[in-house]
Amino acid sequence: MRSILPILTVLLAIVAVWYAAAVWMNSTWTYDQAARAGVEVTFGEVVADTLAQERPVLPAPHQVAKGLWDGLFGQKVTSKRSLVYHGWITLSATLLGFAIGTVMGIALAVGIVHNRAMDMSVMPWAIASQTIPILAIAPMIIVVMNALGLQGLVPKSIISAYLSFFPVVVGMVKGLRSPDAMQLDLLRTYNASAADVLLKLRLPASLPYLFASLKVGVAASLVGAIVGELPTGAVAGLGARLLSGSYYGQTVLIWAALFAAAIVAAGLVMLIGLIERISLRRMGLAR
Amino acid sequence: MKDTTTSAVIEARGLGLTFETNDGPVRALTDVDLSIGKGEFVSFIGPSGCGKTTFLRCVAALEHPTTGTLSVNGMSADAARQARAYGYVFQAAGLYPWRTIAGNIRLPLEIMGFSRADQEERIERVLSLVDLEGFGKKYPWQLSGGMQQRASIARALAFDADILLMDEPFGALDEIVRDRLNEELLKLWARTEKTIGFVTHSIPEAVYLSTRIVVMSPRPGRITDVIESTLPRERPLDIRDTPEFIAIAHRVREGLRAGHGDEV
Numbered sequence: 001m002r003s004i005l006p007i008l009t010v011l012l013a014i015v016a017v018w019y020a021a022a023v024w025m026n027s028t029w030t031y032d033q034a035a036r037a038g039v040e041v042t043f044g045e046v047v048a049d050t051l052a053q054e055r056p057v058l059p060a061p062h063q064v065a066k067g068l069w070d071g072l073f074g075q076k077v078t079s080k081r082s083l084v085y086h087g088w089i090t091l092s093a094t095l096l097g098f099a100i101g102t103v104m105g106i107a108l109a110v111g112i113v114h115n116r117a118m119d120m121s122v123m124p125w126a127i128a129s130q131t132i133p134i135l136a137i138a139p140m141i142i143v144v145m146n147a148l149g150l151q152g153l154v155p156k157s158i159i160s161a162y163l164s165f166f167p168v169v170v171g172m173v174k175g176l177r178s179p180d181a182m183q184l185d186l187l188r189t190y191n192a193s194a195a196d197v198l199l200k201l202r203l204p205a206s207l208p209y210l211f212a213s214l215k216v217g218v219a220a221s222l223v224g225a226i227v228g229e230l231p232t233g234a235v236a237g238l239g240a241r242l243l244s245g246s247y248y249g250q251t252v253l254i255w256a257a258l259f260a261a262a263i264v265a266a267g268l269v270m271l272i273g274l275i276e277r278i279s280l281r282r283m284g285l286a287r
Numbered sequence: 288m289k290d291t292t293t294s295a296v297i298e299a300r301g302l303g304l305t306f307e308t309n310d311g312p313v314r315a316l317t318d319v320d321l322s323i324g325k326g327e328f329v330s331f332i333g334p335s336g337c338g339k340t341t342f343l344r345c346v347a348a349l350e351h352p353t354t355g356t357l358s359v360n361g362m363s364a365d366a367a368r369q370a371r372a373y374g375y376v377f378q379a380a381g382l383y384p385w386r387t388i389a390g391n392i393r394l395p396l397e398i399m400g401f402s403r404a405d406q407e408e409r410i411e412r413v414l415s416l417v418d419l420e421g422f423g424k425k426y427p428w429q430l431s432g433g434m435q436q437r438a439s440i441a442r443a444l445a446f447d448a449d450i451l452l453m454d455e456p457f458g459a460l461d462e463i464v465r466d467r468l469n470e471e472l473l474k475l476w477a478r479t480e481k482t483i484g485f486v487t488h489s490i491p492e493a494v495y496l497s498t499r500i501v502v503m504s505p506r507p508g509r510i511t512d513v514i515e516s517t518l519p520r521e522r523p524l525d526i527r528d529t530p531e532f533i534a535i536a537h538r539v540r541e542g543l544r545a546g547h548g549d550e551v
Binding site: 182185186187188189190191192193196201204207210266282283 | 347348349368371373374375377378379381383384385386387393394397398399407426428
């Protein structure tokens with residue numbers, strides 16, 4: 001618990017800088033308004049006004065906190081105004097996309113490790129796929145999927161999987177190749193089949209690598225799901241909240257949705273960390 | 288006895304292995320003639336690069352000779368590997384950290400398809416053979432280096448191959464532990480009557496353990512001397528102070544020096 005003090009110090013510093021920035025960035029509007037009305041404003045009035053604007057350039061922390069609180073608890077969770085409702089829409093697409101991405105990533109990695117042709121051909125494409133901005137390809141995926149009669153959850157999940165499979169492939173290829181020559185030789189002396197080598201040596205040895213990849217992958221999944229919501233015309237989901245916030249200049253709403261997304265991401269990463277600790281301990285890999 | 292002409296378990300004739308490297312061919316083994324009979328304990332000794340490990344790996348079909356013939360249990364080395372004719376002990380114990388000691392010993396048994404009950408019975412038996420009763424549920428990191436290496440020997444013994452190939456199994460251990468394990472290995476050999484091929488770079492270890500010592504030298508890797516041990520099969524540790532032991536050790540040392548002498 002000795003670490004709590006430095007953590008709080010950093011947090012306080014961030015909040016302080018944030019408040020200062022909010023005053024500074026929102027003051028232009030305040031001065032403009034004052035000039036138009038032909039009145040002089042004191043510094044105290046400026047500060048009070050900049051921290052309570054309806055549509056600030058940078059909302060103050062307490063405004064974001066209130067926006068987040070209202071979004072989460074201000075109405076029934078089924079309401080179209082509820083961040084819980086939108087968060088769930090995004091979370092479900094994230095989880096489906098993450099599952100697809102993880103399965104695809106592991107399957108590709110197994111193929112890459114076992115097949116020389118795949119080793120030479122798949123990796124460059126996987127890397128190339130990640131150099132294309134997701135914002136550019138997301139609308140294409142939505143359009144193509146729509147032509148196939150798929151709307152809503154599935155296209156978003158595909159975009160989400162598109163981002164999350166990559167760290168899984170990279171981590172799993174490394175993990176599946178982590179057993180050294182001696183361990184492979186040992187299995188050769190048992191005349192073990194390729195399936196035995198995969199199941200009894202390569203997969204268990206790759207688990208620590210897999211978990212590291214999953215943490216990166218799940219965060220990428222969430223980004224993919226949110227980006228996938230942007231071109232669908234902002235119907236529902238955290239991405240839709242971000243979009244409508246920017247349409248109407250409701251910066252508080254944008255920041256509240258951003259924080260909701262961050263909370264979801266942190267929760268997912270922590271959940272994977274927990275599963276990691278439990279499974280590595282059960283495998284005797286954690287000391 | 289299916290083989291009537293010879294009782295050789297491992298038979299090499301004119302065996303050679305040349306690795307093609309970027310710096311040109313490297314002759315790891317040339318012209319190796321050797322036959323190892325059933326129940327023998329044969330040590331291979333020599334400086335690094337002399338091909339002692341390469342020869343053992345050829346027998347295990349982990350490397351493939353480029354010239355000559357090699358038969359193991361009357362079949363090709365590959366067929367012998369597929370018939371699971373030998374257990375191999377590496378320099379490092381190489382236990383899977385995510386499996387318990389019993390789980391590690393179970394590994395070859397699972398792969399070879401032994402029944403569950405048979406697995407349990409064999410695990411108990413080999414654990415007591417290597418003096419590790421009661422350690423089955425421990426994880427490898429909970430055991431000392433010497434105990435881990437004993438567990439890896441148990442793993443090699445579990446499926447009852449009658450050949451045991453050991454590649455510097457005690458090379459990474461300190462001398463006190465190594466002495467104890469040498470003594471235990473001899474007892475184990477006496478009890479199980481296995482044919483053992485043992486690679487080492489320690490002269491006392493080779494002399495203490497073996498019925499026959501194969502002295503090898505590098506560039507190209509070849510056999511320079513084969514020494515029959517005159518020591519009795521029953522060998523307490525203090526046999527190493529007898530004149531007979533010292534005489535054999537001296538001959539091994541001479542053989543190693545001679546091999547070194549005609550190096551170009």
